[in-house]
Amino acid sequence: MASIFMLILSFLCSQGLYSSSVAATSTIRVGDQLNSTTNLVSENGNFTLGFFTVGRPNSQNSSYFGVWYTNDDRQRKVWVANPNSPITSSFGVLAIDSNGTLEITSEGSSIMILHDQNGTVNATATLEDSGNFVLMDAADRRTLWQSFDHPTNTLLAGMKLGYNLTSGQNWTLTSWLNDYVPAAGAFNLSLESIGDSAQLVMHRRGEPYWTSGPWNNGNFEFTVTLNDTSNPYQYNLHYVSNGDGKYFTFDATDAKISMMELTSKGEILDGANSRFVSPADFCYGYQADNGCVKTQLPGCRSQKDSFQQLSANFPVTTSSYETIQSQV
Numbered sequence: 001m002a003s004i005f006m007l008i009l010s011f012l013c014s015q016g017l018y019s020s021s022v023a024a025t026s027t028i029r030v031g032d033q034l035n036s037t038t039n040l041v042s043e044n045g046n047f048t049l050g051f052f053t054v055g056r057p058n059s060q061n062s063s064y065f066g067v068w069y070t071n072d073d074r075q076r077k078v079w080v081a082n083p084n085s086p087i088t089s090s091f092g093v094l095a096i097d098s099n100g101t102l103e104i105t106s107e108g109s110s111i112m113i114l115h116d117q118n119g120t121v122n123a124t125a126t127l128e129d130s131g132n133f134v135l136m137d138a139a140d141r142r143t144l145w146q147s148f149d150h151p152t153n154t155l156l157a158g159m160k161l162g163y164n165l166t167s168g169q170n171w172t173l174t175s176w177l178n179d180y181v182p183a184a185g186a187f188n189l190s191l192e193s194i195g196d197s198a199q200l201v202m203h204r205r206g207e208p209y210w211t212s213g214p215w216n217n218g219n220f221e222f223t224v225t226l227n228d229t230s231n232p233y234q235y236n237l238h239y240v241s242n243g244d245g246k247y248f249t250f251d252a253t254d255a256k257i258s259m260m261e262l263t264s265k266g267e268i269l270d271g272a273n274s275r276f277v278s279p280a281d282f283c284y285g286y287q288a289d290n291g292c293v294k295t296q297l298p299g300c301r302s303q304k305d306s307f308q309q310l311s312a313n314f315p316v317t318t319s320s321y322e323t324i325q326s327q328v
């Protein structure tokens with residue numbers, strides 16, 4: 001027992017030494033490139049940006065480009081640039097060209113253009129300590145593009161969930177297909193107007209599934225208060241409404257890994273995996289409590305039916321695995 005403990009300790013120490021001895025940078029410039037052997041690390045080390053593969057049974061070696069907390073032992077990807085366009089060949093490259101275009105390519109072909117400047121700009125891209133990846137005009141530090149404007153399944157402190165009618169932006173979360181596939185899944189979370197206030201609305205396959213109830217006095221009706229002292233993470237929720245639009249945001253004091261993640265099962269979890277949405281596990285379609293939205297049920301289903309999670313062993317192939325995982 002003791003020797004295993006020592007082994008783990010020495011492993012951790014060597015990892016620590018290793019990471020501190022590698023010179024990391026938070027910025028790329030025109031002419032630099034990032035590939036699967038190089039990452040960006042934000043100035044104080046909070047976040048890492050790079051290419052990653054997500055492990056899953058019989059993996060097809062798809063890789064993605066995204067951001068994670070450097071010290072998250074689960075390495076949850078809080079942002080993914082190309083969730084619906086995985087790189088299936090060996091190498092992905094991220095670069096800024098001399099026009100200021102930020103693009104992911106693989107073996108010379110374009111995978112995804114993150115920002116097309118449409119004009120010549122000397123641009124740099126920096127991973128900030130907030131987790132925001134920002135493309136800036138090097139001359140006047142004007143923001144040309146930022147990852148916070150393109151959320152995937154996770155809201156970080158400082159990100160917006162809501163909309164701006166002037167710019168036409170609509171910041172929404174989209175769940176992954178399953179734990180291993182970042183492609184758009186069944187659930188979306190957005191902020192929608194209700195009377196003078198606004199509420200979070202979760203859609204399941206495009207149909208309203210759950211609502212948070214209106215924002216009132218520092219919280220939404222059907223969400224737990226995340227700033228209570230029993231929660232290891234202290235979240236302060238903010239709601240902003242002005243002529244342009246409405247958005248919800250939060251900041252987290254004393255939080256190492258703060259986030260709100262919309263999971264592929266339609267839960268909203270914080271960094272410690274506590275439920276932000278409480279207490280309903282699952283909306284069955286016939287209830288209208290705790291924010292669940294009543295829906296038209298299939299004729300074969302009775303209101304007395306409930307669901308339980310079962311597991312079984314079966315030969316896993318990639319397609320059967322994805323089919324099962326995506327039938328949420």
Ligand SMILES: *[C@@H]1O[C@H](CO)[C@@H](O)[C@H](O)[C@H]1NC(C)=O
Nearest residue numbers: 032033034035036037038091
């Ligand atoms: C990855 O990037 C590094 C640094 O820019 C470079 O030295 C290396 O050749 C690149 N690897 C590939 C396979 O392109």
Ligand SMILES: *[C@@H]1O[C@H](CO)[C@@H](O)[C@H](O)[C@H]1NC(C)=O
Nearest residue numbers: 058059060061062088090318
């Ligand atoms: C994934 O990559 C490894 C090593 O490059 C290769 O041996 C394996 O066959 C690949 N798997 C698939 C499903 O392509």
Ligand SMILES: *[C@@H]1O[C@H](CO)[C@@H](O)[C@H](O)[C@H]1NC(C)=O
Nearest residue numbers: 097098099100101118119120
């Ligand atoms: C920059 O834009 C100009 C005009 O659109 C184009 O001709 C040129 O090829 C672009 N340069 C790069 C590196 O893409």
Ligand SMILES: *[C@@H]1O[C@H](CO)[C@@H](O)[C@H](O)[C@H]1NC(C)=O
Nearest residue numbers: 099113115116117118119120
């Ligand atoms: C790019 O710039 C040209 C000329 O400035 C303009 O006509 C065109 O509409 C622009 N395209 C986009 C997509 O903004």
Ligand SMILES: *[C@@H]1O[C@H](CO)[C@@H](O)[C@H](O)[C@H]1NC(C)=O
Nearest residue numbers: 044045046129130131255256
């Ligand atoms: C970065 O991490 C440090 C140490 O955990 C923390 O004090 C700081 O608030 C973090 N910065 C941001 C912007 O999250």
Ligand SMILES: *[C@@H]1O[C@H](CO)[C@@H](O)[C@H](O)[C@H]1NC(C)=O
Nearest residue numbers: 029030122123124137138139
């Ligand atoms: C672009 O900006 C960088 C500073 O980020 C500067 O070092 C470089 O000389 C600039 N390049 C051009 C072509 O202006």
Ligand SMILES: *[C@@H]1O[C@H](CO)[C@@H](O)[C@H](O)[C@H]1NC(C)=O
Nearest residue numbers: 164165166167168242244245
């Ligand atoms: C909405 O977008 C407009 C145009 O980009 C901007 O001027 C305004 O400040 C934005 N409003 C908010 C609340 O961010």
Ligand SMILES: *[C@@H]1O[C@H](CO)[C@@H](O)[C@H](O)[C@H]1NC(C)=O
Nearest residue numbers: 163170172188189190192203
């Ligand atoms: C934003 O997107 C969500 C989900 O896609 C949609 O329900 C909502 O109406 C949109 N809001 C605005 C203001 O466009």
Ligand SMILES: *[C@@H]1O[C@H](CO)[C@@H](O)[C@H](O)[C@H]1NC(C)=O
Nearest residue numbers: 174184186188203204205206
């Ligand atoms: C969720 O939102 C994304 C991005 O706005 C959209 O592509 C997708 O179709 C939406 N999914 C559903 C089920 O509404």
Ligand SMILES: *[C@@H]1O[C@H](CO)[C@@H](O)[C@H](O)[C@H]1NC(C)=O
Nearest residue numbers: 217218219225227228236237
């Ligand atoms: C924090 O929690 C207290 C109750 O414990 C509540 O009164 C207050 O409004 C909460 N603040 C925010 C910003 O959520």
